[in-house]
Amino acid sequence: MLGTVVCCGVxxxxxxxxxxxxxxxxxxxxxxxxxxxxxxxxxxNSYAWISLLPGLDTYAGALLVxxxxxxxxxxxxxxxxxxxxxxxxxxxxxxLGLSTWAVFLRVQLPQLRVALLGGGLLVALxxxxxxxxxxxxxxPTFTTAIYDQYRAxxxxxxxxxxxxxxVLLCLVLLxxxxxxxxxxxxxxxxxxxxxxxxxxxxxxxxxxxxLALGTLVGLAVAVPLWSLGYWMARGAGSAVDWADLxxxxxxxxxxxxxxxxxxxxxxxxxxxxxxxxxxxxATLLERSTYLGSSVPGIVVALAxxxxxxxxxxxxxxxxxxxxxxYAILFLxxxxxxxxSAVEQAPPLYDDVAASLGxxxxxxxxxxxxxxxxxxxxxxxxxxxxxxxxxxxxxLLLAPTGxxxxxxxxxxxxSAVDYGAAAPYAVIMVLLSAPATVLxxxxxxxxxxx
Amino acid sequence: MSTLTVTGLCKSYAAGxxxxxxxxxxxxxxxxxxxxxxxxxxxxxxxxxxAGFDDPDDGTVVVGDRTVAGGPGRSVAARSRGIGFVPxxxxxxxxxxVAGNISFGLPRRQRRxxxxxxxxxxxxxxxxxxxxxxxxxxxxxxxxxxALARALAPAPSLVLLDEPFxxxxxxxxxETRLAVSAALDAIGATAVLVTHDQAEALxxxxxxxxxxxxxxxxxxxxxxxxxxxxxxxxxxxVGEAVVLDADVRAGTAHCALGAVPVDGSHPDGRARVLxxxxxxxxxxxxxxxxxxVARIGGVDFFGHDARVRLVLPGAGTVSARLVGADLPxxxxxxxxxxxxxxxxxxxxxxxxxxxxxxxx
Numbered sequence: 039m040l041g042t043v044v045c046c047g048v049x050x051x052x053x054x055x056x057x058x059x060x061x062x063x064x065x066x067x068x069x070x071x072x073x074x075x076x077x078x079x080x081x082x083n084s085y086a087w088i089s090l091l092p093g094l095d096t097y098a099g100a101l102l103v104x105x106x107x108x109x110x111x112x113x114x115x116x117x118x119x120x121x122x123x124x125x126x127x128x129x130x131x132x133x134l135g136l137s138t139w140a141v142f143l144r145v146q147l148p149q150l151r152v153a154l155l156g157g158g159l160l161v162a163l164x165x166x167x168x169x170x171x172x173x174x175x176x177x178p179t180f181t182t183a184i185y186d187q188y189r190a191x192x193x194x195x196x197x198x199x200x201x202x203x204x205v206l207l208c209l210v211l212l213x214x215x216x217x218x219x220x221x222x223x224x225x226x227x228x229x230x231x232x233x234x235x236x237x238x239x240x241x242x243x244x245x246x247x248x249l250a251l252g253t254l255v256g257l258a259v260a261v262p263l264w265s266l267g268y269w270m271a272r273g274a275g276s277a278v279d280w281a282d283l284x285x286x287x288x289x290x291x292x293x294x295x296x297x298x299x300x301x302x303x304x305x306x307x308x309x310x311x312x313x314x315x316x317x318x319x320a321t322l323l324e325r326s327t328y329l330g331s332s333v334p335g336i337v338v339a340l341a342x343x344x345x346x347x348x349x350x351x352x353x354x355x356x357x358x359x360x361x362x363x364y365a366i367l368f369l370x371x372x373x374x375x376x377x378s379a380v381e382q383a384p385p386l387y388d389d390v391a392a393s394l395g396x397x398x399x400x401x402x403x404x405x406x407x408x409x410x411x412x413x414x415x416x417x418x419x420x421x422x423x424x425x426x427x428x429x430x431x432x433l434l435l436a437p438t439g440x441x442x443x444x445x446x447x448x449x450x451x452s453a454v455d456y457g458a459a460a461p462y463a464v465i466m467v468l469l470s471a472p473a474t475v476l477x478x479x480x481x482x483x484x485x486x487x
Numbered sequence: 488m489s490t491l492t493v494t495g496l497c498k499s500y501a502a503g504x505x506x507x508x509x510x511x512x513x514x515x516x517x518x519x520x521x522x523x524x525x526x527x528x529x530x531x532x533x534x535x536x537x538a539g540f541d542d543p544d545d546g547t548v549v550v551g552d553r554t555v556a557g558g559p560g561r562s563v564a565a566r567s568r569g570i571g572f573v574p575x576x577x578x579x580x581x582x583x584x585v586a587g588n589i590s591f592g593l594p595r596r597q598r599r600x601x602x603x604x605x606x607x608x609x610x611x612x613x614x615x616x617x618x619x620x621x622x623x624x625x626x627x628x629x630x631x632x633x634a635l636a637r638a639l640a641p642a643p644s645l646v647l648l649d650e651p652f653x654x655x656x657x658x659x660x661x662e663t664r665l666a667v668s669a670a671l672d673a674i675g676a677t678a679v680l681v682t683h684d685q686a687e688a689l690x691x692x693x694x695x696x697x698x699x700x701x702x703x704x705x706x707x708x709x710x711x712x713x714x715x716x717x718x719x720x721x722x723x724x725v726g727e728a729v730v731l732d733a734d735v736r737a738g739t740a741h742c743a744l745g746a747v748p749v750d751g752s753h754p755d756g757r758a759r760v761l762x763x764x765x766x767x768x769x770x771x772x773x774x775x776x777x778x779x780v781a782r783i784g785g786v787d788f789f790g791h792d793a794r795v796r797l798v799l800p801g802a803g804t805v806s807a808r809l810v811g812a813d814l815p816x817x818x819x820x821x822x823x824x825x826x827x828x829x830x831x832x833x834x835x836x837x838x839x840x841x842x843x844x845x846x847x
Contacts, residue, residue: 387580389540390637393538393638
């Protein structure tokens, strides 16, 4: 795990520096390409690699695949932080006689620390919760061990024990992340338009820099896509079951839409209260939803399995339980966007509308909802896309016979039928792509504007 | 347009810390009243209570002949009070165009017609071509004018303006002030303006209400406020002041600037007297009888006039306002005479004015 975090850190910071502070050509395009790996779910990436190179089921192989999947988690915040740095500081340092390398080490890196650590913690959290990618590489970690325990013994105490330890580890990371985030505000420079950055001229180093970025993007994006294309072509020969693919896709979309609607509806009051009725209870309520993001999907799934078997046996392995799991897991994503939208709609507008004679339902319809709509939409889209590629909880909770893209893909690839798995993966990647565009824009402006 | 009468209004947000402490205010129909006070004096709270965004703990608000807050039954909701509100930063709805903003408070039928929007844009001195713009495409001054047009659209009985010019830069502020004054005059609106800028209050309002620590200290017209302030605090808040220790004998104050007649009747004895810097006149030493000699401590040149700091022997520094190109230079000796009369206030035990002489 440490290895992955370090590798992600180095790759993320290096790429961010090249894109934000050097004269490397086509920086806009590189930015999008460097975020693009997020569109490929880690377990799809893992499948793409192992199907090409079966010898990858080692520590080094796992490190490679997971790093390629997760380095954007470091790249995104660090690139955003680079953009927020006041270039005047760097000019001042250069004026004091520091070299480019010294400026990076002594001026930029200290200011990036918070973003870098935050990104690293995010990678670690995801690693702890990651199941599909590592199971595929047959590399045992907590999550895969829990899953194996559960499959072998059905709800054995071993799985619960492991899950408990996993949650504890995640909580530690989450608390560290929240504390870091609390301080991030101070790191940002003030408002006003800072002078445009004059990029560091790479001159003779341009070619190696391009080569490095090209290799990174090639490994992280091109290899999985090429692999998918290859298996698609191979699988096309053995007749893809289009009807099955269609029904699986529509099941997935239906589940995702339902989950998005439910989760956003739940996020709305929580996000609203967190901003408008600041207080102990509201804050606690909001914070408690973040637990969902720290608890791995497998733990939530196991908990719901246990609860539904014990308390509501008629609900076990039904759609409502699955939707509940999605809501628990993805509520934070919806709340974050709804919250920032509420923050952009200050109560002043409500007062003004009231003074102009608008009644409360009138104000909701004419002021509040139009102002919140982009945030609600973005939140729903994020949840929707997360559900489309969710694997672990779906595997454990989906009603018998209900197949989503992720589980269908999983079933086929587990049976080493790589050709049959490819179409599902392609659809997942296509569906995830819009979220990636949203994310790469997010670094520049607010998600909701 | 209606009158506004506020009686005994009290409000506190934290127990025991009153923001408003028994405020009485009467605004005649068609008049423009400024609520003047330093930040934190409760003036915005008073405005919010009048508008109906908050309920008072005690006291009543009467608009026209209708008690809207603090009466026998429940207080009237903000939306049924018919009070227009112009917030600090304009507060234009970002998802609506200028026309959509202005017509927001109109009945549904009238919203579609462009004529009322054009009429209101004309009233606040804006081009009708702006109607289809988004708020973020307007300058700060234009946004404020649109906010006023929006508030005036439903023909309110009263308009409240909450520091509408404070976010504008100096030249824009002047221009926007004039446009707003003209628009309010044109329809004979009853208006209440909250401000911490004394020049704004004195120049725009028919009457100025000075608030301090949640209490109304003085309510009068701008000239009286400037010439006959209630106390030295108000005096220094509404303008530059020259405050000197004096000995009053038979209607004349004897102070560091010589003998100055005192307005009104003041008992003989020790007092503090108030002069305005523009009452001081300078001349060459020895030319004016009864003048006091002072040394020039410094000159702040503003273009249209200048502030000259005078060092008086044994009485610290005072300011004089001089118009004209003929300014003395630092270190020169000049004779100082006083035009008009001074205001006398009882001597205070504590130093309620920080410097014995100079307050800007």
